[in-house]
Amino acid sequence: xxxxxxxxSLSLEVKTPELDLHREVTGxxxxxxxxxxxxxxxxxxxxxxxxxxLNIVAVASLKELAGIILVNSRNPDAxxxxxxxxxxxxVLTSTLPTxxxxxxxxxxxxxxx
Amino acid sequence: xxxxADGIFFLTGKDFNNAGTASSNxxxxxxxxxxxxxxxRRTAIAAFEAEMNVVIYAVAGMMKYRVTDTExxxxxQDMGQGIPNIDxxxxxxxxxxxxxxxxxxxGSGMGLPNIKKNTDNLSVNSIVGEGTTLEFVIQIKD
Ligand SMILES: Nc1ncnc2c1ncn2[C@@H]1O[C@H](COP(=O)(O)OP(=O)(O)OP(=O)(O)O)[C@@H](O)[C@H]1O
Ligand SMILES: [Mg+2]
Numbered sequence: 456x457x458x459x460x461x462x463x464s465l466s467l468e469v470k471t472p473e474l475d476l477h478r479e480v481t482g483x484x485x486x487x488x489x490x491x492x493x494x495x496x497x498x499x500x501x502x503x504x505x506x507x508x509l510n511i512v513a514v515a516s517l518k519e520l521a522g523i524i525l526v527n528s529r530n531p532d533a534x535x536x537x538x539x540x541x542x543x544x545x546v547l548t549s550t551l552p553t554x555x556x557x558x559x560x561x562x563x564x565x566x567x568x
Numbered sequence: 569x570x571x572x573a574d575g576i577f578f579l580t581g582k583d584f585n586n587a588g589t590a591s592s593n594x595x596x597x598x599x600x601x602x603x604x605x606x607x608x609r610r611t612a613i614a615a616f617e618a619e620m621n622v623v624i625y626a627v628a629g630m631m632k633y634r635v636t637d638t639e640x641x642x643x644x645q646d647m648g649q650g651i652p653n654i655d656x657x658x659x660x661x662x663x664x665x666x667x668x669x670x671x672x673x674x675g676s677g678m679g680l681p682n683i684k685k686n687t688d689n690l691s692v693n694s695i696v697g698e699g700t701t702l703e704f705v706i707q708i709k710d
Contacts (some may be wrong), residue, residue, distance in 0.1 A: 489620075490678035493613055494685070502621075506673040513588035517613050534585065 456563065458521055458545060461501065463552050465559055467524060467547040470531055474545050480521045483565040485557050489514050496520060497568055503556055507531045510544075512538040521546065526553045573601060579622045581648065586673065587623040590631045591615035594642070601635060603708065610686040611640050611706050617679040618644040618702050624669055625649055626699065630642040639688075640706045650696040658684065658692070 459476040462469060469476065480516060481499030485531050486492050486504050496502060498519045504511060505526050522545035531539070531546050532545055539546045549556050575597065577590035595612040615631065624628040626648025633642045651657045658680050665675030684690050688702040694700040 485671055488676035489673040489677070490617065490676045491683055493617065494678050494682050495630075508672050509585070510588060510673065513616060515593065516592075517616055532623070568641070 456517055458501070461489075461560075462547060465549060465551075465556070466531065467549050470525075470546040471539050471544075472532075473540055474543055476522075476545055478521055480565065482568045483560050484520075484554065484567060485553055492568055493518060495496070500559060501560070501565070503553055503560070505511060505529055505553065507535060509535040509538050510526065511535065512542050512544050514545045516542040522547060522550055526551060571601075572595060572634065572636045573698055574632070574658055577631045578632075579619060579626075579629040579631060579644075579646070579695055581625075581627045581629075581646075583623060587620060588616055591619050594631065594633055595632070598635070598640070602638040603635070603640070605683060607640065611642065614683045614686045614704055614706070615642055615644070617683050618642070618675065618704075620643060621679055621682070621700075621702075622646045622648070624665065624674060629699070637708070641703065642705075643701065643703045645699065647699045650698055651694040652696050654692050688693055 458478050480501045484499045485495035487504050492514050496518050499521050502523045505546050507529050518524050525548045528550050542566040570579045591612055594615050598608045611620055624645035629646030631644045660681045661677040663675045663677035668674055688707045689705040
């Protein structure tokens, strides 16, 4: 599934509008622990988290993730967005809490792989 | 390739806004050298975890790297509290990260295990009250 489709289906707000959103999402991972994501997320995954600190961009970039969705309308730090643009990691936000957002991602066919 | 490279980056404890800079600089060096993607990814992950541990648990440190035709070796040395029990620290899930560090998403106790998983050789030496030295090697297969 393409990231842009996912954004439309889930009415996500795009915090990095300069970035190309036509990229393939291979699956998903949900965690608020950075080293857990480093250890267990897969390349191309969309990452669901409530962390907003700029280190999330470093992690997403290391793992070549398709993007980051912040839950509960969390606002990314200004530094986070600056780094996200530099590293070309899309940052999106959802009004939903993790549980509901992940349920919807699963219903769209995404799995943890 | 045929050419090697080496260099050093300095790390500052508690400097969370620059944390990750050394490992992304190292990644950029390796990319410029044309090292294989998978090797770069593994090196960058190990370097990031080691760098974050210095930022979280130490006062200051440095990351030295050397690239040859056959391997990438990285030494991350810090001045800090040290690790009293290295076997315990290497155990997945073991963490002494305080609450304010956990709130930032650290403290799952997976950093050292992630380094181990992504490298071909890892050694950890530490003196309590003085500091910690991590050395890891990633083989470059052609
Ligand atoms: N450079 C260091 N100096 C002092 N103690 C360290 C250092 N690196 C690791 N430790 C100790 O080893 C423990 C385990 O480290 P590890 O990186 O595996 O997990 P963590 O940093 O606690 O959490 P995570 O890496 O998952 O965010 C740490 O909680 C800390 O007690
Ligand atoms: Mg760690």
